Amino acid sequence: xxxxxxxxxxxxxxxxxxxxxxxxxxxxxxxxxxxxxxxxxxxxxxxxxxxxxxxxxxxxxxxxxxxxxxxxxxxxxxxxxxxxxxxxxxxxxxxxxxxxxxxxxxxxxxxxxxxxxxxxxxxxxxxxxxxxxxxxxxxxxxxxxxxxxxxxxxxxxxxxxxxxxxxxxxxxxxxxxxxxxxxxxxxxxxxxxxxxxxxxxxxxxxxxxxxxxxxxxxxxxxxxxxxxxxxxxxxxxxxxxxxxxxxxxxxxxxxxxxxxxxxxxxxxxxxxxxxxxxxxxxxxxxxxxxxxxxxxxxxxxxxxxxxxxxxxxxxxxxxxxxxxxxxxxxxxxxxxxxxxxxxxxxxxxxxxxxxxxxxxxxxxxxxxxxxxxxxxxxxxxxxxxxxxxxxxxxxxxxxxxxxxxxxxxxxxxxxxxxx
Amino acid sequence: xxxxxxxxxxxxxxxxxxxxxxxxxxxxxxxxxxxxxxxxxxxxxxxxxxxxxxxxxxxxxxxxxxxxxxxxxxxxxxxxxxxxxxxxxxxxxxxxxxxxxxxxxxxxxxxxxxxxxxxxxxxxxxxxxxxxxxxxxxxxxxxxxxxxxxxxxxxxxxxxxxxxxxxxxxxxxxxxxxxxxxxxxxxxxxxxxxxxxxxxxxxxxxxxxxxxxxxxxxxxxxxxxxxxxxxxxxxxxxxxxxxxxxxxxxxxxxxxxxxxxxxxxxxxxxxxxxxxxxxxxxxxxxxxxxxxxxxxxxxxxxxxxxxxxxxxxxxxxxxxxxxxxxxxxxxxxxxxxxxxxxxxxxxxx
Numbered sequence: 001x002x003x004x005x006x007x008x009x010x011x012x013x014x015x016x017x018x019x020x021x022x023x024x025x026x027x028x029x030x031x032x033x034x035x036x037x038x039x040x041x042x043x044x045x046x047x048x049x050x051x052x053x054x055x056x057x058x059x060x061x062x063x064x065x066x067x068x069x070x071x072x073x074x075x076x077x078x079x080x081x082x083x084x085x086x087x088x089x090x091x092x093x094x095x096x097x098x099x100x101x102x103x104x105x106x107x108x109x110x111x112x113x114x115x116x117x118x119x120x121x122x123x124x125x126x127x128x129x130x131x132x133x134x135x136x137x138x139x140x141x142x143x144x145x146x147x148x149x150x151x152x153x154x155x156x157x158x159x160x161x162x163x164x165x166x167x168x169x170x171x172x173x174x175x176x177x178x179x180x181x182x183x184x185x186x187x188x189x190x191x192x193x194x195x196x197x198x199x200x201x202x203x204x205x206x207x208x209x210x211x212x213x214x215x216x217x218x219x220x221x222x223x224x225x226x227x228x229x230x231x232x233x234x235x236x237x238x239x240x241x242x243x244x245x246x247x248x249x250x251x252x253x254x255x256x257x258x259x260x261x262x263x264x265x266x267x268x269x270x271x272x273x274x275x276x277x278x279x280x281x282x283x284x285x286x287x288x289x290x291x292x293x294x295x296x297x298x299x300x301x302x303x304x305x306x307x308x309x310x311x312x313x314x315x316x317x318x319x320x321x322x323x324x325x326x327x328x329x330x331x332x333x334x335x336x337x338x339x340x341x342x343x344x345x346x347x348x349x350x351x352x353x354x355x356x357x358x359x360x361x362x363x364x365x366x367x368x369x370x371x372x373x374x375x376x377x378x379x380x381x382x383x384x385x386x387x388x389x390x391x392x393x394x395x396x397x398x399x400x401x402x403x404x405x406x407x408x409x410x411x412x413x414x415x416x417x418x419x
Numbered sequence: 420x421x422x423x424x425x426x427x428x429x430x431x432x433x434x435x436x437x438x439x440x441x442x443x444x445x446x447x448x449x450x451x452x453x454x455x456x457x458x459x460x461x462x463x464x465x466x467x468x469x470x471x472x473x474x475x476x477x478x479x480x481x482x483x484x485x486x487x488x489x490x491x492x493x494x495x496x497x498x499x500x501x502x503x504x505x506x507x508x509x510x511x512x513x514x515x516x517x518x519x520x521x522x523x524x525x526x527x528x529x530x531x532x533x534x535x536x537x538x539x540x541x542x543x544x545x546x547x548x549x550x551x552x553x554x555x556x557x558x559x560x561x562x563x564x565x566x567x568x569x570x571x572x573x574x575x576x577x578x579x580x581x582x583x584x585x586x587x588x589x590x591x592x593x594x595x596x597x598x599x600x601x602x603x604x605x606x607x608x609x610x611x612x613x614x615x616x617x618x619x620x621x622x623x624x625x626x627x628x629x630x631x632x633x634x635x636x637x638x639x640x641x642x643x644x645x646x647x648x649x650x651x652x653x654x655x656x657x658x659x660x661x662x663x664x665x666x667x668x669x670x671x672x673x674x675x676x677x678x679x680x681x682x683x684x685x686x687x688x689x690x691x692x693x694x695x696x697x698x699x700x701x702x703x704x705x706x707x708x709x710x711x712x713x714x715x716x717x718x719x720x721x722x723x724x725x726x727x728x729x730x731x732x733x734x735x736x737x738x739x740x741x742x743x744x745x746x747x748x749x750x751x752x753x754x755x756x757x758x759x760x761x762x763x764x765x766x767x768x
Contacts, residue, residue: 290732397422
């Protein structure tokens, strides 16, 4: 059971470079670099650059494993100040290795996540650290051409990690499927691989998401993972739901891609999925979402944008911090795209037809739509059950098709026919 | 037109002349006086549904314009027109041409005026003034308190009373005779019981009952009443109170997107089912909470911008109320309410 909780991309992360699919050039460069370091012939750091999910971090880990090196890892976007970086590197330099490691390797992960302004000269500090360092330092970055990384490039060997090929990703997905004993449509796996755009991690995450919530079919895959935005929203919703403090819940509002209107829809859809076991959590979460919606209404109609921070807090922290919040699993099962959007798209035709027929009925009966729906449609339904000619009569009286009349009288069956 | 009129008794037997209006004697006297004088102020008719407000307005139009009334009357419904701007445009367009015939003004009938926001009513007041030379407004409302003072003060106000039992039953008896069906006393009594003073509902109920049997008695009436109402509403409520959130949400979306019922309307149905029809036999404390909840959500709907969020919140709160008062459904595993149309069931034991 606990095994299931482990993210698959973690569980199946290659331990050794030889298990890393493709990327032969990168592997060779890395091995040459580390051998030169161990022979004392190299002083430069290594900068692996490439899009997310191409295995940069994995390969550094694998390198450390293959060469028996103790890995000191820090995520540059977590460790904000150069002083702190120096401290960690210092530790790596000064402490003797336990367990008989042959040496040490320092990894600065996501170096371009460092905030130049907040980190007070962060990059140039890192350049200095690299120059003084007596241990090999490897770094990863998504965009090597980021201007702020320019000083760094000169002190490093830059290796470009290319996006993985679809067939490489497909190969790994198949392996995972058979290891997990999950039955997967090959078409579904192909689609996951294609839509991952060379990002192994997101492909594996997608596979796990689909596999743990139902059968792995092409349809379910296209619903869950074909759009990058959608996938991002899953992560954002997940972050909000799992937050335990106001600050961690509101953190998502500072993401560069943050879209509060979409998030509101997504939370409305998925809070129920996550909290289904706790009535009071559900009730609190939706109460706060509804308050946020009220604020939104006032904000939009009166153009009072200063309400925005309260709205954002209510819709994130208000959903995350609820009474009797159930413990959430690593993957919240059943999370999904907001039905509302799908329904509005799917029922558009039905709604347009209904509006047209309603308009005719309103003018002829001198009644509002609501009165017609409430007081007349049920009667007409009964009349039509007894005598189906009624539908034809009504269609002629209103100047619309019989199908349109049927749709008004019996919306559910009419919709069923449409599908 | 005539086909629809044949089809629906409410239309077929809608009084054409003011004198034929059921009850509402005071109203008739006042309106006939306007007809005699050949002039009309702006009018405000208020009263419960199904007591003759629309019928009176249309009959009044006929008194003034005769058979050409259609070209001189603009019927609008505040809840269906999308906003005051649409209303303004339509009135403007309508008022541009002069009235045909001897009457110097045209008539705008605006139904459900009390559903308009006070901002919209302020705008309405200006529209009434702007076109005062060429048009008269008849505003229809359920509650006079929903109409802002400045609008009220520009209108002659007519109160429509709930129809008395005798008047409703007498009218039903006449209709039964004309269409050639037999209606027993207890049948008519049952129709009155289920529809109270709402003649529209009463006639619709009788017509529905007539599809089952040529003789309308108590049993046939109760048989159709269950069918006239929405099973989807019960399904929604039963699942909400029973804590089956997703099932309830599915029903809610079905109601909103497939049946086209608005959030505010749905609240009315809920109120009716839980508090008036007492469909789920909730204890009194639970009803108080439900009542507060509906009022609260209704209020939020006014300011909020997303019906689905508000109604989803309603489901979550109903679930909390249901769990607090130990609501249990009789169906195992939370099946849908029985498809049998005949039963009005109290689902809680």
